Amino acid sequence: MQGLVGSPGWIAFGDNGGGDRIAVDLTPGPRGHVGQLIVLDHEQNIGAALLAESLTDLVVNRRSGWHADRRGDQPPAVADIGSLTSLQAAAHPELEVLSIGGWDGEPLSLTPVTGLPRLRTLTAYPGTLADPLEIAKLTGLEFLELGPDEWRVLLDAGAVPRSLSAAAIEVHGDRHPLPITAIANELLALWDRPPITQTLIEGHLGPAA
Structure with a gap:
């Protein structure tokens, strides 16, 4: 298969x-x-x-x-750090999809997975990365999902991987939607895509019943 x-x-x-x-x-x-x-x-x-x-x-x-249809001792192409003991345990040449979520320890460095030839997808729960700028070293990424703060670091440094075909912003907690929309529009602008339309509605709802 x-x-x-x-x-x-x-x-x-x-x-x-x-x-x-x-x-x-x-x-x-x-x-x-x-x-x-x-x-x-x-x-x-x-x-x-x-x-x-x-x-x-x-x-x-x-x-x-x-x-x-693979040997029982062949490492998986998908790794979830929330279920593994360390990032080192996931780092192998066949790794394609890396998900970092549900991690209660110290923020992680991406150094162990830098240079992996097939790594194309990274999703990281907000606050799990020690240095978001290490993402720039993952040159084969096609999909990247990060929290707003991590995206802000990459955008401000001009370090968003240009190899991406898709991206997502992972939002947790009570965050105002306008700053999130601004981040999304900055990402869209990097690929000359039209921005998200924003419509402001003003009115008076009348006295409370």
Whole structure:
């Protein structure tokens, strides 16, 4: 199976009763074949697992278990630091998606993941990064999600990665929307995109009932 978050060639037609979708695979990986049946595990962020060679194989041989199309000792492409003990534990050449959230320790340095060849997505809960400017060293990022303060640091330093295809602002707590909108518009301007339209409405609601 291909190591993707989804594919138009994965045609889901059923489930296993536990939230996992069963699909026909029309876009197999190099070791697979068209028509194999796969399971899309609802607890996984990427990839699928092989269930049967075909629908006939599933019915005739009553296949019920499945296995992932990677070695059990191969590190995952997605890492959530909230469930790991350290950033060092997530740093390996196959890492593609790094999520830092639910971290109660000291803010983290991104030094352990600098230079990883396949890292393309970073999401970091506000306040979890020791130095947001270290993001500039992650030259292959395609998606970046940060808190408003972290984005402010990057914008003021002119260090927003130009490799990005998409970005998100993670807001927690009671924050006024206008400064957040200003940050979003600055990001849009870097790619010559139209700004978010702001409309001011004035009026009198009358006396309280």
